[in-house]
Amino acid sequence: LSTLLLERPPGTIESHIVTRIAWEVTVGLAFLHRNGIMHRDVKPSNVLLDENLHAKVTDFGLSSDNSSDDIDEWSPNLSATELDMNNRLSWYTAPELISHGTQPATQYTERCDVFS
Numbered sequence: 001l002s003t004l005l006l007e008r009p010p011g012t013i014e015s016h017i018v019t020r021i022a023w024e025v026t027v028g029l030a031f032l033h034r035n036g037i038m039h040r041d042v043k044p045s046n047v048l049l050d051e052n053l054h055a056k057v058t059d060f061g062l063s064s065d066n067s068s069d070d071i072d073e074w075s076p077n078l079s080a081t082e083l084d085m086n087n088r089l090s091w092y093t094a095p096e097l098i099s100h101g102t103q104p105a106t107q108y109t110e111r112c113d114v115f116s
Contacts, residue, residue: 005044017053021055024056037063040063042116093116095115
């Protein structure tokens with residue numbers, strides 16, 4: 001997806017294709033969430049497109065199982081500076097994950113995947 005977005009000028013991808021890609025990513029995330037998995041790294045470079053421009057969500061390196069007791073590396077209390085220093089702050093980071101000063105960041109939830 002990131003390659004398609006870089007290669008095509010803004011507004012030149014047909015609306016039905018944009019809608020289908022968004023729908024397929026949404027369906028993929030819904031499947032993950034129904035099965036207790038949070039992706040935690042949704043961004044264009046982690047959405048692959050086949051030759052017919054059908055989307056597949058990929059790269060589960062940061063994903064987590066909601067049922068596990070593992071500590072969530074995104075929370076709490078990571079400041080925007082700390083996230084940025086670790087190269088984890090991006091345009092796709094949900095605002096609730098970024099703490100400002102003494103205000104703690106929220107735990108990562110499925111909503112954060114949806115924002116991304």
